[in-house]
Amino acid sequence: xxxxxxxxxxxxxxxxxxxxxxxxxxxxxxxxxxxxxxxxxxxxxxxxxxxxxxxxxxxxxxxxxxxxxxxxxxxxxxxxxxxxxxxxxxxxxxxxxxxxxxxxxxxxxxxxxxxxxxxxxxxxxxxxxxxxxxxxxxxxxxxxxxxxxxxxxxxxxxxxxxxxxxxxxxxxxxxxxxxxxxxxxxxxxxxxxxxxxxxxxxxxxxxxxxxxxxxxxxxxxxxxxxxxxxxxxxxxxxxxxxxxxxxxxxxxxxxxxxxxxxxxxxxxxxxxxxxxxxxxxxxxxxxxxxxxxxxxxxxxxxxxxxxxxxxxxxxxxxxxxxxxxxxxxxxxxxxxxxxxxxxxxxxxxxxxxxxxxxxxxxxxxxxxxxxxxxxxxxxxxxxxxxxxxxxxxxxxxxxxxxxxxxxxxxxxxxxxxxxxxxxxxxxxxxxxxxxxxxxxxxxxxxxxxxxxxxxxxxxxxxxxxxxxxxxxxxxxxxxxxxxxxxxxxxxxxxxxxxxxxxxxxxxxxxxxxxxxxxxxxxxxxxxxxxxxxxxxxxxxxxxxxxxxxxxxxxxxxxxxxxxxxxxxxxxxxxxxxxxxxxxxxxxxxxxxxxxxxxxxxxxxxxxxxxxxxxxxxxxxxxxxxxxxxxxxxxxxxxxxxxxxxxxxxxxxxxxxxxxxxxxxxxxxxxxxxxxxxxxxxxxxxxxxxxxxxxxxxxxxxxxxxxxxxxxxx
Ligand code: IVH
Numbered sequence: 285x286x287x288x289x290x291x292x293x294x295x296x297x298x299x300x301x302x303x304x305x306x307x308x309x310x311x312x313x314x315x316x317x318x319x320x321x322x323x324x325x326x327x328x329x330x331x332x333x334x335x336x337x338x339x340x341x342x343x344x345x346x347x348x349x350x351x352x353x354x355x356x357x358x359x360x361x362x363x364x365x366x367x368x369x370x371x372x373x374x375x376x377x378x379x380x381x382x383x384x385x386x387x388x389x390x391x392x393x394x395x396x397x398x399x400x401x402x403x404x405x406x407x408x409x410x411x412x413x414x415x416x417x418x419x420x421x422x423x424x425x426x427x428x429x430x431x432x433x434x435x436x437x438x439x440x441x442x443x444x445x446x447x448x449x450x451x452x453x454x455x456x457x458x459x460x461x462x463x464x465x466x467x468x469x470x471x472x473x474x475x476x477x478x479x480x481x482x483x484x485x486x487x488x489x490x491x492x493x494x495x496x497x498x499x500x501x502x503x504x505x506x507x508x509x510x511x512x513x514x515x516x517x518x519x520x521x522x523x524x525x526x527x528x529x530x531x532x533x534x535x536x537x538x539x540x541x542x543x544x545x546x547x548x549x550x551x552x553x554x555x556x557x558x559x560x561x562x563x564x565x566x567x568x569x570x571x572x573x574x575x576x577x578x579x580x581x582x583x584x585x586x587x588x589x590x591x592x593x594x595x596x597x598x599x600x601x602x603x604x605x606x607x608x609x610x611x612x613x614x615x616x617x618x619x620x621x622x623x624x625x626x627x628x629x630x631x632x633x634x635x636x637x638x639x640x641x642x643x644x645x646x647x648x649x650x651x652x653x654x655x656x657x658x659x660x661x662x663x664x665x666x667x668x669x670x671x672x673x674x675x676x677x678x679x680x681x682x683x684x685x686x687x688x689x690x691x692x693x694x695x696x697x698x699x700x701x702x703x704x705x706x707x708x709x710x711x712x713x714x715x716x717x718x719x720x721x722x723x724x725x726x727x728x729x730x731x732x733x734x735x736x737x738x739x740x741x742x743x744x745x746x747x748x749x750x751x752x753x754x755x756x757x758x759x760x761x762x763x764x765x766x767x768x769x770x771x772x773x774x775x776x777x778x779x780x781x782x783x784x785x786x787x788x789x790x791x792x793x794x795x796x797x798x799x800x801x802x803x804x805x806x807x808x809x810x811x812x813x814x815x816x817x818x819x820x821x822x823x824x825x826x827x828x829x830x831x832x833x834x835x836x837x838x839x840x841x842x843x844x845x846x847x848x849x850x851x852x853x854x855x856x857x858x859x860x861x862x863x864x865x866x867x868x869x870x871x872x873x874x875x876x877x878x879x880x881x882x883x884x885x886x887x888x889x890x891x892x893x894x895x896x897x898x899x900x901x902x903x904x905x906x907x908x909x910x911x912x913x914x915x916x917x918x919x920x921x922x923x924x925x926x927x928x929x930x931x932x933x934x935x936x937x938x939x940x941x942x943x944x945x946x947x948x949x950x951x952x953x954x955x956x957x958x959x960x961x962x963x964x965x966x967x968x969x970x971x972x973x974x975x976x977x978x979x980x981x982x983x984x985x986x987x988x989x990x991x992x993x994x995x996x997x
Contacts, residue, residue: 919947
């Protein structure tokens with residue numbers, strides 16, 4: 285007997301799955317991430333398997349996709365367009381392989397009924413009574429493209445109809461839209477006598493990553509809503525009422541399957557086609573794109589190797605793949621294995637771990653950096669994405685929030701690809717709470733209440749109040765950071781604690797701290813007090829270059845600081861130098877010179893510098909560079925690529941710093957790249973490339989250490 289709560293849960297799951305399938309397939313506006321949808325299906329399937337009386341013919345576990353949307357004419361597929369069963373781990377893939385092999389053993393040995401009781405997917409052990417081993421089965425391994433399935437019907441070589449999958453039996457007529465896709469030929473390119481009378485090519489319409497980014501860039505410029513990901517963008521672009529809109533969108537296509545086929549090179553009723561390999565070859569010969577990653581695997585082990593390798597390289601590809609599809613190559617074996625109501629038994633989709641999840645954006649907050657830059661960020665209901673919990677994600681700047689139109693209370697799609705910083709892709713509009721309003725960038729600093737300033741033509745907003753406590757914490761923490769005075773034990777939280785206690789107002793106060801100030805502070809023991817005071821004392825001798833970095837002077841990062849230190853040798857010489865003299869230093873232009881002069885002309889800064897002198901902080905350079913002595917060649921022969929905005933370096937400065945140490949800084953990542961340095965708003969493709977090529981990804985602090993030592997840590 286089924287417990288009432290299980291019956292109710294199964295009903296609820298059916299309702300939810302049907303609802304979300306419609307959002308995904310009909311509206312192209314999913315409200316939950318793919319992985320969350322898959323989890324609902326897995327739960328329902330498990331309930332139905334454990335309680336067979338719950339199974340129903342109309343259950344979504346027995347269905348493909350969703351019914352066609354009424355805005356398109358229906359097309360009945362000559363051959364059903366099936367879905368695929370999923371394996372969510374290599375273990376599940378292995379279990380599928382084992383069952384396939386056993387089932388094939390039964391099929392090859394002509395066991396009656398072997399196929400009918402064989403539910404390959406779903407955990408049933410289908411080993412026949414007598415254990416029969418089959419010969420290793422040849423498999424075709426393909427990337428699982430994250431787009432939408434399309435069937436192209438050619439008659440006598442002419443494209444006559446294009447249809448979406450719909451519910452697998454009936455799809456939507458999108459012929460006029462498909463005619464605008466450049467890589468889909470209107471007429472097949474086969475020799476005379478070769479052209480089949482009927483050829484249905486099935487495959488995936490998708491949007492390449494670069495095309496998606498470019499489309500969203502243009503939409504942001506035009507003030508239009510951004511697409512959350514390439515899949516939604518491809519589906520939304522194809523399923524337009526007006527083909528002119530589709531024509532303006534960069535859509536692509538990979539063919540991977542043949543539906544109805546008759547005549548020409550395919551033979552009567554496709555009799556000349558014996559394998560999936562033959563089908564792909566015909567699709568390609570006909571002039572349709574076939575994915576170059578596809579390989580033939582001699583056995584299951586080779587197929588596993590492909591799945592693992594593709595997973596490692598997934599960010600290397602210029603299109604999104606959400607898994608790998610493994611198919612039995614031999615068409616006779618495929619026919620013998622047959623299908624369930626929704627998916628073939630001869631294929632499986634190995635799904636990669638999800639990189640997108642939905643969660644609730646609880647609040648949009650603004651953090652103030654040491655230069656006063658006000659950066660909006662999202663506080664999220666914690667969610668596990670790609671193996672780690674995400675609860676914060678940067679929103680970069682005011683324009684980005686506006687373009688994405690994310691609002692507090694929204695359900696948002698969060699993406700975290702590999703090691704990459706988590707990102708909010710966009711809101712799920714259908715789940716938006718009633719009465720929500722676009723988020724407004726605050727006009728005053730959340731920390732000090734002074735007005736925030738955004739200069740004409742700049743994308744960043746600043747708090748310009750030097751007394752701002754948030755800036756103060758950031759500036760003091762930066763002063764002690766590894767790239768500056770390197771004071772171990774002086775993290776941001778500790779600085780905040782000391783600022784709150786009134787023990788630190790500016791960086792010079794660090795040198796006046798005494799053990800008696802610290803001992804009764806939370807988290808401080810005798811040893812940590814002694815260590816911190818020791819590290820502060822030791823920092824006095826760091827020398828001019830690090831001191832300049834530590835002072836948080838705009839545009840003065842480690843490279844500029846060491847150029848200045850090498851040239852002028854002493855902080856007093858630097859303070860006395862005029863703009864022209866500073867600008868004449870090699871690698872220091874007028875912008876940096878003006879910034880230095882502005883910094884030292886402020887009485888407050890001057891007073892801090894004097895107190896640093898009195899505390900015994902060394903003002904002289906540790907390595908005078910008489911006559912332009914060369915920097916240590918820590919990066920000799922190495923390529924270091926930079927992407928995104930760094931705090932202490934402009935892009936030119938970062939590149940100059942690499943060159944000055946014997947390195948190169950090309951514009952793109954390859955397998956030979958030594959490291960990729962990532963700042964705020966990095967380029968997606970460089971990150972993806974680095975990840976898949978195994979290139980180490982460094983943040984700014986690690987970059988500074990790299991410049992210094994040549995070591996990756
Ligand atoms: S074969 C009967 N091959 O995945 C076999 N599908 O989850 C049907 N897909 O509806 C599909 N890449 O939209 C196949 N290389 C590939 C694929 C692929 C992506 C999609 C397709 C299908 C869905 C099933």
